Amino acid sequence: MTDDIAKTVRSFIGEHVQDGEPGDDHDIFATGSVSSLFAVQLVMWVERTFGIAVHPTDLDIENFRTVNHVVRFVESRRAAAAPA
Amino acid sequence: MDFAPTPEQQALREKVVRFARDHLGARAAEHDRDATFDESGWKACADFGVLGWPIKKEYGGGGLDPLTAIMAYEALGEGCVDNGLVFAINNHLFACAVYIADHGTEEQRRRWLPALCDGSLVGAHALSEPETGSDMLSLTTTAVRDGDGYVLNGTKKFISNGPRADLFVVFARTGGDDVAPQRALSAFVVPADTPGLTARDIPKAGLRGTLMGEITFDGCVLGEDQRLGAEGAGYQLFTSTMEWERGFMFASQVGVMSRLTDRCAAYAARRRQFGRPIGSFQSVSHRIADMRVRLELARLMLYKVGWLRSRGRLAMQEASMLKLYVSEGLKTTALDAMQIHGARGYTEELGIEREVRDVLAGTIYGGTSDIQRSIIAGLMGLPTAA
Ligand SMILES: Cc1cc2nc3c(=O)[nH]c(=O)nc-3n(C[C@H](O)[C@H](O)[C@H](O)COP(=O)(O)OP(=O)(O)OC[C@H]3O[C@@H](n4cnc5c(N)ncnc54)[C@H](O)[C@@H]3O)c2cc1C
Numbered sequence: 001m002t003d004d005i006a007k008t009v010r011s012f013i014g015e016h017v018q019d020g021e022p023g024d025d026h027d028i029f030a031t032g033s034v035s036s037l038f039a040v041q042l043v044m045w046v047e048r049t050f051g052i053a054v055h056p057t058d059l060d061i062e063n064f065r066t067v068n069h070v071v072r073f074v075e076s077r078r079a080a081a082a083p084a
Numbered sequence: 085m086d087f088a089p090t091p092e093q094q095a096l097r098e099k100v101v102r103f104a105r106d107h108l109g110a111r112a113a114e115h116d117r118d119a120t121f122d123e124s125g126w127k128a129c130a131d132f133g134v135l136g137w138p139i140k141k142e143y144g145g146g147g148l149d150p151l152t153a154i155m156a157y158e159a160l161g162e163g164c165v166d167n168g169l170v171f172a173i174n175n176h177l178f179a180c181a182v183y184i185a186d187h188g189t190e191e192q193r194r195r196w197l198p199a200l201c202d203g204s205l206v207g208a209h210a211l212s213e214p215e216t217g218s219d220m221l222s223l224t225t226t227a228v229r230d231g232d233g234y235v236l237n238g239t240k241k242f243i244s245n246g247p248r249a250d251l252f253v254v255f256a257r258t259g260g261d262d263v264a265p266q267r268a269l270s271a272f273v274v275p276a277d278t279p280g281l282t283a284r285d286i287p288k289a290g291l292r293g294t295l296m297g298e299i300t301f302d303g304c305v306l307g308e309d310q311r312l313g314a315e316g317a318g319y320q321l322f323t324s325t326m327e328w329e330r331g332f333m334f335a336s337q338v339g340v341m342s343r344l345t346d347r348c349a350a351y352a353a354r355r356r357q358f359g360r361p362i363g364s365f366q367s368v369s370h371r372i373a374d375m376r377v378r379l380e381l382a383r384l385m386l387y388k389v390g391w392l393r394s395r396g397r398l399a400m401q402e403a404s405m406l407k408l409y410v411s412e413g414l415k416t417t418a419l420d421a422m423q424i425h426g427a428r429g430y431t432e433e434l435g436i437e438r439e440v441r442d443v444l445a446g447t448i449y450g451g452t453s454d455i456q457r458s459i460i461a462g463l464m465g466l467p468t469a470a
Contacts, residue, residue: 029264037462039266040323040400044463047398055396056186059324061266061317 002071005050009070012045024067039064046070052077093152097159103132104163112166115293116438121248122169122293129173130203134160138177138332139185144198151390154335158386161339165435167442168293174333175244175294176200180207182328183253184273187313187321196251196273208249209329210240210274210299211322218455220255221265221319225301227256227272234258234311236272236280236304244449246297247283250276254301255318269318272310280304290441323400329450331389331403334410337446338382341414344421344439345375351425362424371420378413385409401463408456411446418443 006024014021017034028034042064047054052074063073089097107128115122129135138153139145148156157174164170181200184192199205216223225238236256243252252274259268274281280302288296313321349372352363362368385406392399418440422429429436447453462468 029266035462035468037459037468039320040398041463041465043398044401045465053396054398056324056327056393056398057396059320059398061320 002075005071005074006067008049009067009074012049013042013067013070016041022067026067027065029061029065042070046074050074050078052081089155093155096152097155100156100159101163104160107132108163108169109165112168112293113432113435113438115166115168117292119287119292119295121172121295122166125164125166125169126172126203126206129169130201134173135177135203136181136197136201139181139197139201143185143193144201145185150332150393151387152394154332154386154390157332157335158339158342158383161336162342163339164336165343166293167340167439168291170336171291171442172206172245172248172294174336175209176207178328178333179209179244180251180253182332183209183271183312183321183325186325186328187271188273189309191309192273192312200251205250206245206248208243208245208252210243210246210252210254212240212242214239214241214298218452220322221269223255223257223269225254225256227258227270227306229258230305233308234272234306236274236301236306238301240299240301242286242449243297243299244291244294246299247285247295249283249297252276252299253312255322258315258318263316266319267316269322270315271312271318271321272306273312274301274304274306274310278304278306288445290438290444326451327389327393327399327403330407330456331386331393331399333450334407334446335386335390337410337414337443338379338386340439340443341375341379341382341410341417344414344417344436345372345379347436348372348375348421348424368424371424375417375420378417382406382410382413401460404451404456404459404463407450408453408460411443412453414443414446 010021013028016038017028022028039061043054043059064070108125133146136145137148137156138150141147161170181197184196200207211220213223213225225240227234227236238256254272254274255269256272257268258270281304282300283297286296286298352368352372353361355362389399389402389406392402422436422440425434425436428434431437458468
């Protein structure tokens with residue numbers, strides 16, 4: 001499951017960063033290689049692609065700065081939404 | 085899906101329109117002519133709760149949910165003919181108070197929000213600079229670390245409420261060239277009486293009841309407790325809170341659209357030429373029908389933003405679409421209203437020319453229409469420079 005999510009996230013981010021597909025721990029916001037809107041674009045894509053609700057309080061770059069961070073965020077949201 | 089307001093929302097709407105018609109705007113023409121802030125209208129709004137509707141009760145606000153608050157501000161815009169006063173309130177709330185409510189520490193909220201809600205402090209938002217408008221990431225005002233705090237230097241321009249404000253939310257650069265632009269900005273709460281802060285008036289075409297200013301920070305010393313959010317989080321903070329400005333600030337504009345549409349319908353039924361009401365000429369009635377359609381669409385978009393926010397959901401793209409549509413649509417409606425009223429619309433007699441001047445800036449502030457289109461396209465995945 002994690003591998004599938006990581007693959008999807010890696011490919012989306014790869015399409016948008018200027019220097020091609022980054023490593024899973026590469027901080028995409030550290031180098032200015034994405035447009036100023038990309039953070040929100042990524043959040044909206046995560047909502048659509050993984051069917052989870054992202055709230056204004058989640059708009060923290062910490063949740064989205066690397067492929068691994070996004071994967072962890074998606075998994076935590078899915079776990080929270082799953083029936084006990 | 086339910087398109088009907090609740091009975092409570094409907095009652096609040098009616099109460100606000102009545103309050104605004106009875107207590108606000110009687111001297112709108114004078115405030116427009118003299119470019120003066122309506123202090124007594126401000127006080128009346130504070131007493132009625134307008135200045136704190138969306139802020140939690142524990143901080144002195146009204147605790148309204150976002151959708152209900154949006155309906156209340158729409159009603160304020162409809163009932164209050166002094167667009168300058170309403171714009172001052174919008175800036176105070178959606179560009180200053182909500183930043184503190186959303187991102188302030190408990191101490192900052194307790195310190196500033198009660199006074200912003202009761203109107204004893206007037207708030208403002210200082211982002212734009214002489215050389216930095218749409219491209220906010222390139223702003224040059226700096227806040228340089230100095231001991232436990234910062235020293236703020238730079239000039240902000242076109243700041244609504246600026247010359248009258250008591251409190252500014254200021255965006256400044258805290259990161260150097262080695263830091264990514266999205267991490268280089270921070271936000272600060274800065275009182276107007278901070279040594280080194282000066283304000284200069286900027287005269288303008290409309291919304292003249294809201295004073296506008298150029299604000300200079302010359303070596304202003306700030307404490308660490310004046311920073312909103314983490315150092316470097318200014319852009320994030322702006323992005324997540326801009327929904328308020330783009331969505332909620334335009335609630336009152338939908339109210340203005342409603343007022344102008346009603347006025348045109350009434351005038352077209354009353355004014356006679358060629359032996360019949362001008363509303364019987366199709367070119368006039370169709371213009372009014374188009375106004376009504378614009379109003380309907382604007383209202384649906386507005387309530388959707390309120391609905392999303394009330395569910396704790398993001399409304400970034402919806403808020404940009406709303407801002408773009410309402411500001412452009414209102415400009416068309418106001419110009420059509422002038423045309424329908426003929427010479428009486430162009431002269432000062434009916435206040436329509438003032439409405440036209442007041443609505444023009446809506447496509448500029450809060451991100452121009454071009455920038456909204458870029459955001460909408462960007463959020464659809466298209467490459468964009470902005
Ligand atoms: C009534 C009013 C109140 C305001 N209040 C405040 C306030 O309280 N606080 C504050 O900080 N600022 C305030 N502003 C300033 C406002 O935010 C700016 O005017 C706005 O961001 C645009 O910046 P600019 O005027 O410098 O125009 P510029 O950025 O110089 O743009 C000029 C023109 O170029 C176009 N343009 C620029 N970049 C692009 C692009 N990438 N793609 C396509 N077109 C582009 C714009 O759409 C515009 O038509 C206010 C402005 C007005 C008119």
